[in-house]
Amino acid sequence: MVTLKQLAKELNVSISTVSKALNNSEEIGDETIKRVKELAELYNYKPNKVALSLKQNKTNTIGVIIPDILNHFLSKVLFGIEREAAQHGYNIITCISNESLEKEKHSLQLLANGSVDGFILCVAEETQVKNEIAHFKKTISQGLPIVMFDRVAHDVLCDKVIVDDFDATYRATKSLIEENRKQIAFITNIDELSVGKLRERGYNKAILESRNHEPLVLKMNKLKDSQQKIKSLFKKHKKLDGVIAADSSSGIIAINTAVSFGRKVPKDISVIGFSSQSVAIHSIPKLTTIRQHAKIIGANAAQLLIHRLQNMSEDIDVKTKIVKTSLVKSKSTL
Amino acid sequence: MVTLKQLAKELNVSISTVSKALNNSEEIGDETIKRVKELAELYNYKPNKVALSLKQNKTNTIGVIIPDILNHFLSKVLFGIEREAAQHGYNIITCISNESLEKEKHSLQLLANGSVDGFILCVAEETQVKNEIAHFKKTISQGLPIVMFDRVAHDVLCDKVIVDDFDATYRATKSLIEENRKQIAFITNIDELSVGKLRERGYNKAILESRNHEPLVLKMNKLKDSQQKIKSLFKKHKKLDGVIAADSSSGIIAINTAVSFGRKVPKDISVIGFSSQSVAIHSIPKLTTIRQHAKIIGANAAQLLIHRLQNMSEDIDVKTKIVKTSLVKSKSTL
DNA sequence: GTGAAAGCGCTAACAA
C-alpha cells in the first residue's frame, strides 16, 4: 500500500502538504493540489484505515453478535444491519455466539479492545436462561454502546429493537377463532426464549378469551424430531382444526403432515407460522405467515447505534423500538 | 480504555517497562512484573487492537464477501469460516455483494485499505456472467491474498475450495437410473452460475449414457414462481418418475407438488435435491439430499487463507481443494 | 533491570 510518505518523497513536498492537499485544504495551492491528486490517483492511494482509526479513536466498525447464523430470521436481520451500516460507511464484524453465554462474553471482550465502536446483538439462549447481564453492563460502562434486538435483556439500559410477539400470536389466534376454528394448537421449538414465551402467552390469551377449549401447547426440542412430534399431535387430536407455529419450520411441517394425513388445508385445518416468504413456499398450500420484517429490524438497530455513535457527546435517552409484525394471508388459512 | 501510558504513570515506571512486563520479557524484574500485572488486571487492561495492527502491519481480520446471506448454503459456509477463524484468533468482516459486480468491487476496495489481511469470497452472479476478474487480480497484486469458494473465477491465480458439482449430479442421476426411473427431469433456479452449469452437465451425461430419453431441463428464475413452473412440469410430463434439483428449494417443492397431485413419493417418483438437513425436513417424505458440507468448505477456506497469511514470506503454490459431496438417502428415493 | 526514543500512517495545531 502506498503511504503519504512515499507520495511526499516523490513529489518533494512534506507529508502534511500531501495530507492537506488530498483533503482539499484551503491552505494548499491549486497547482500543488492538482499534482498531489494526480500522483495519488496514479498510485491508487487509499488512506490507511488502521492509522485513521488510531488517530481518530474510532473504527467505523460495528460488532454484531448473533446466536445462530443458520436461523433464517437472524441472518435476515444481519442482512438489514449490513446494508444500513454500509450505507453509513460502517463495516460489520460478525461473531456467532452459538447460543452460548461463554462465547458471547468472549466475543464481547475480544472486540471491546478498540476493534469496534459499538455492538448490535441478540442475546444467546443460555444467557437468557441464566439471566446473566453483567457482561453487557460492563461493556456499556466501558463506553461501547449496545443495541439489542429480538431477544433482549430488559434489565440492561440500552437501545432495543423488538417485535410485538405477544400481539402477533394473539391476533393470529383470534383470526383463526374468527374462522370458526374450534380446536387450535400452539406448537413451538423455542419455548426457552423470551420471544417464545411471549408468543405462547399471546396464544393463551386469545384461546382463554374464546372459551372454546384449554390451551393446547406442543413443545419440541429443536428440529430433530419435529416431524415425529407433530405427527403424534395430529394423531392424538383428531379434531384439531387450527395450528399456530412459533418458529419458522413448524408451520411448514404441520401443513405437510396434515396433507399427508389426507386432511385438506385450509378447508379442514388452518395453519399460521412465523416464516419468511422464501420458507413459506416450502409447503403446498403456501403458509400464511406472521412476518417479522427482519431486514427492517436490522436496519433500525443499525440506525439506533450509528445515531448514538455520532452523538456520543450528548446524553441521549435509550429508546425501545417496536417493529410490528404483519399477518400475511396465504393459502393455509381461509 | 486503559492504556500503557496510564499504567506507567500510576506505577511510576516507563511505558516500555510496562509493555515488556506484560509480555513477560526476561529483561524485567520479577517484582516489577508482578506489580504491573496486578494493576493491569485491576484495570482490565487490554492492548489496543488498532495500535497493534498499525505497528505490526496486520489486522488479524479476514474480509468475507458473499453474494447472499439468505442463501442457506452460503450462510453455513460463513458459519464454518467464522468458527475456524475464531479458533485461530481472527475476526471476520462480512460484506454482502448482493450478486452485484459493483458492490463486490466496492467491498473489495473498501477493505483493501488496511482493514483486513486477506479475503475469502464467493464470486457474485453478475461477476460470473460478465466474466470480470480485474478487481480480483488487482487486490492480489496489492499483497492481499484471496481464497475463493464454491463459485470461483478459474482464471484468477489463488487458492480455491470447490465442490464436485459435476460428479455429484452425475452420481445422483445414475442412482435414480439404477432405481429404474425412466424419465428424470433436472430443475434449477441457478442456471446462470458456474456451479449450476456443472450440475446440469453432470445430469446430462448420466442421462445421455442411459439412452432412456433426452435431457429434460426446467430453468426457473429464482424463487417467485417456482411452485407454478414445477406444477406445469408435472402436468406436462405425466410419466415423470424422477427429479434432480440443483438448488435447495426446488427439491422440496417438487415433492410437495407431486404429493398434492396424488403421486406417491418415492413409490411413483423419486426426488433428490441440494439441501441441508434443516431444509430437507420441510417435505414429507423427507428429501434425499446431496450434502455439500458447507461448514467444512468454510473451514477449509479459512485454513487456506490463514496458512498463507502466516507464511507470507514464502511463496506457496496455489491450491484447489475439492470437498466431495455425499448423497444422503432419505425417504424421497427408493 | 529500566528508560528513552523511534516508528507504524495519519491529522492538525502551530511555525515559518
Add this chain to the structure above:
DNA sequence: TTGTTAGCGCTTTCAC
C-alpha cells in the same frame, strides 16, 4: 502557501 512537530497506543532497539 508550505513545513515542522506532536501525538494516537504500541513494540523494540539501543543506551544507561
